[in-house]
Amino acid sequence: MIELKDIHKAFNAGRENEFHALKGIDLHLPAQRVTAFRGPSGSGKTTLLSIIGCLSRPTSGRVHLGDRDISGLPERFLTDIRRQSFGFIFQQFNLIRGLSAQENVMLPAYPLGGHWRTLHERAERLLGDLRLSHRRAAAVEHLSGGEQQRVAIARALINDPQIIIADEPTANLDSALALEFMAILERLHGIGKTVILTSHDPLVVDSAIVHQVIDMRDGCIVPPLPGGNG
Amino acid sequence: MNAWIEKQRYLIDFTLSSLARRKAKNLGLLLVYTLIVFLLASVMLFTHALRQAAAQVLAGAPEIVLQRMVAGRHDLIPPGYLERIGRIRGVQQKEGRLWGYYYDPVVKANYTFMVPNHQDIAAGTLFVGAGMARARGLAIGNLISFRSYSGQLFSFTIAGILPSDSELVSADLVLLSEADFRAFFAIAAGHFTDIALSVANPLEVRNIASKLAQQFPDARPILRAEILRTYESVFNWREGIVLALASLAILAFAILAWEKASGLSADEKREIGILKAIGWETGDVLKMKFWEGALISQAAFLIGYLTAYLHVFRFSSSLFAPVLKGWAVLYPRFELSPVIDGFQVATLFFFTVFPYAAATLVPIWRAAITDPDAVMRG
Numbered sequence: 001m002i003e004l005k006d007i008h009k010a011f012n013a014g015r016e017n018e019f020h021a022l023k024g025i026d027l028h029l030p031a032q033r034v035t036a037f038r039g040p041s042g043s044g045k046t047t048l049l050s051i052i053g054c055l056s057r058p059t060s061g062r063v064h065l066g067d068r069d070i071s072g073l074p075e076r077f078l079t080d081i082r083r084q085s086f087g088f089i090f091q092q093f094n095l096i097r098g099l100s101a102q103e104n105v106m107l108p109a110y111p112l113g114g115h116w117r118t119l120h121e122r123a124e125r126l127l128g129d130l131r132l133s134h135r136r137a138a139a140v141e142h143l144s145g146g147e148q149q150r151v152a153i154a155r156a157l158i159n160d161p162q163i164i165i166a167d168e169p170t171a172n173l174d175s176a177l178a179l180e181f182m183a184i185l186e187r188l189h190g191i192g193k194t195v196i197l198t199s200h201d202p203l204v205v206d207s208a209i210v211h212q213v214i215d216m217r218d219g220c221i222v223p224p225l226p227g228g229n230g
Numbered sequence: 231m232n233a234w235i236e237k238q239r240y241l242i243d244f245t246l247s248s249l250a251r252r253k254a255k256n257l258g259l260l261l262v263y264t265l266i267v268f269l270l271a272s273v274m275l276f277t278h279a280l281r282q283a284a285a286q287v288l289a290g291a292p293e294i295v296l297q298r299m300v301a302g303r304h305d306l307i308p309p310g311y312l313e314r315i316g317r318i319r320g321v322q323q324k325e326g327r328l329w330g331y332y333y334d335p336v337v338k339a340n341y342t343f344m345v346p347n348h349q350d351i352a353a354g355t356l357f358v359g360a361g362m363a364r365a366r367g368l369a370i371g372n373l374i375s376f377r378s379y380s381g382q383l384f385s386f387t388i389a390g391i392l393p394s395d396s397e398l399v400s401a402d403l404v405l406l407s408e409a410d411f412r413a414f415f416a417i418a419a420g421h422f423t424d425i426a427l428s429v430a431n432p433l434e435v436r437n438i439a440s441k442l443a444q445q446f447p448d449a450r451p452i453l454r455a456e457i458l459r460t461y462e463s464v465f466n467w468r469e470g471i472v473l474a475l476a477s478l479a480i481l482a483f484a485i486l487a488w489e490k491a492s493g494l495s496a497d498e499k500r501e502i503g504i505l506k507a508i509g510w511e512t513g514d515v516l517k518m519k520f521w522e523g524a525l526i527s528q529a530a531f532l533i534g535y536l537t538a539y540l541h542v543f544r545f546s547s548s549l550f551a552p553v554l555k556g557w558a559v560l561y562p563r564f565e566l567s568p569v570i571d572g573f574q575v576a577t578l579f580f581f582t583v584f585p586y587a588a589a590t591l592v593p594i595w596r597a598a599i600t601d602p603d604a605v606m607r608g
Contacts, residue, residue, distance in 0.1 A: 047603075050603035055507060055601070055602045055603035056601050056602075056603040075511075075512065076511060079506075079509060079510070079511045082509050083508075083509030088507060088508060090507075094500075094503075094504045094507065095504075096501055096504060096505075097251075097497070098247075098251035099247065099251075103247070107244075107505070107508060108508040108509045108510075110237065110240035110241065110244060110510070110514075111237060111240075111509060111510050111511060111514050112233070112237070113232075113233035113234060113235070113236035113237030113238075113240065114233070114236060115236065116236065116239070116240075155508065159509070
């Protein structure tokens with residue numbers, strides 16, 4: 001479903017502090033599977049995730065989404081793809097303070113301009129599925145960490161994307177909440193979503209829900225160890 | 231089309247909630263902005279209305295006034311001048327006028343004594359302006375005495391108070407009969423203060439003025455157009471003074487607006503990043519922020535202009551009328567007729583709304599074109 005060919009990403013190109021975050025990544029990510037990138041800080045996981053999710057472009061190399069080469073598309077088209085095909089769950093949740101849980105959930109759908117009532121109902125349903133109906137009118141800064149993450153998940157699902165991208169989703173959660181997140185992940189997989197995440201939390205990468213673990217170090221993919229689940 | 235309308239609705243909804251989320255900051259900005267517009271609009275509306283009033287008053291004035299000069303000072307017109315003018319072609323009507331100033335030590339004010347040309351006033355009676363009537367507490371039938379410059383005391387009965395709708399020009403006016411005027415100021419028969427000339431063809435006015443200057447080398451012709459221009463200059467100058475003072479306030483506002491604009495808070499930058507990451511286009515972010523700036527600046531313009539209108543035309547510009555009207559002991563009480571000049575409104579709008587919108591958009595644009603992946607890195 002997602003094919004990466006010889007992906008390189010350099011920051012501050014041509015300057016003294018030029019830094020190569022990704023050094024020739026080749027990868028195939030199948031649809032309807034849960035894939036985790038594992039690796040230490042600075043290994044290039046987040047950079048790779050942002051390229052897969054159309055948040056940034058590679059310096060060189062090709063990204064295919066389905067049959068389409070999306071690596072050279074202008075920003076407008078990338079935004080469109082990002083909006084339709086990807087839902088994001090960020091490590092810091094990245095909710096907008098001052099807005100209610102429901103308003104935050106609806107935000108990614110605003111640029112599509114759908115019917116308000118339909119959008120409203122969809123947001124309600126998602127919040128209900130994630131046991132947040134009673135908190136829908138609360139400003140997000142008044143929610144607990146777990147509730148905030150569930151709002152972020154609902155927001156990622158509002159445009160019904162095929163692929164969910166989660167960056168270190170359990171980094172700010174205790175074990176109980178991390179397990180709850182994994183249960184949600186299982187449900188997402190159950191309804192046919194492709195999930196791509198980064199993590200170095202054993203609760204995530206060692207979970208049976210994760211089908212494929214890809215290890216990264218220094219901007220490269222590390223071959224799987226014999227006996228590992230990757 | 232429906233999706234487009236819904237999208238604009240969502241953008242405006244979000245803009246309003248965004249404004250509400252930064253209530254204190256935006257209300258403060260709106261207040262300062264409104265104050266600036268109010269100040270500028272008040273000065274502009276007031277001086278424009280004054281200019282209009284002056285033009286209306288002068289519309290009935292003679293095209294040319296001839297004054298005799300002695301040693302560079304205004305002197306009386308001697309007998310015979312009026313008859314000589316009759317021979318200049320194009321002069322439709324000519325009349326000698328009698329008027330002068332009198333200082334009243336009781337109220338420390340100057341009055342304008344005048345003999346009306348088209349109104350008979352009985353000897354020993356006066357018609358006085360409303361301003362003077364207020365200052366001296368006069369009513370019809372009252373007796374009033376003035377000591378003339380020769381030291382002789384003259385007593386008059388008040389026959390009438392001039393209507394207050396003409397107060398802008400008649401506040402200090404005293405109308406009396408020709409005989410009383412000549413006796414009071416000791417001006418012999420045949421002498422006049424000046425001569426008023428009516429000219430039928432406006433294109434002829436300058437020609438006639440130059441003929442008068444040739445024929446009466448000791449006199450100066452004053453054109454109505456010149457008086458109008460002088461009024462314009464006086465009001466423009468006063469407007470300029472107030473605007474120069476206001477420019478300090480404007481500068482302070484410009485700094486405030488620039489700081490708000492260029493110093494997007496970390497919170498706002500983060501918000502723009504989030505919106506982009508979850509699928510908003512740069513254009514959507516810009517539109518939303520544009521609406522935010524437009525709502526503030528247009529609300530400020532509207533409120534500021536309306537309050538300025540009320541201030542000038544309902545409350546007689548009480549805040550800075552003394553500066554704009556000039557000093558007087560007998561302040562006329564007058565209501566200016568509401569006049570709005572479209573060009574002036576457009577100028578004010580352009581110089582208050584446009585720079586703000588531009589100043590706020592540039593840094594937002596810079597924030598909005600950054601790669602959304604910055605959000606991933608916290």
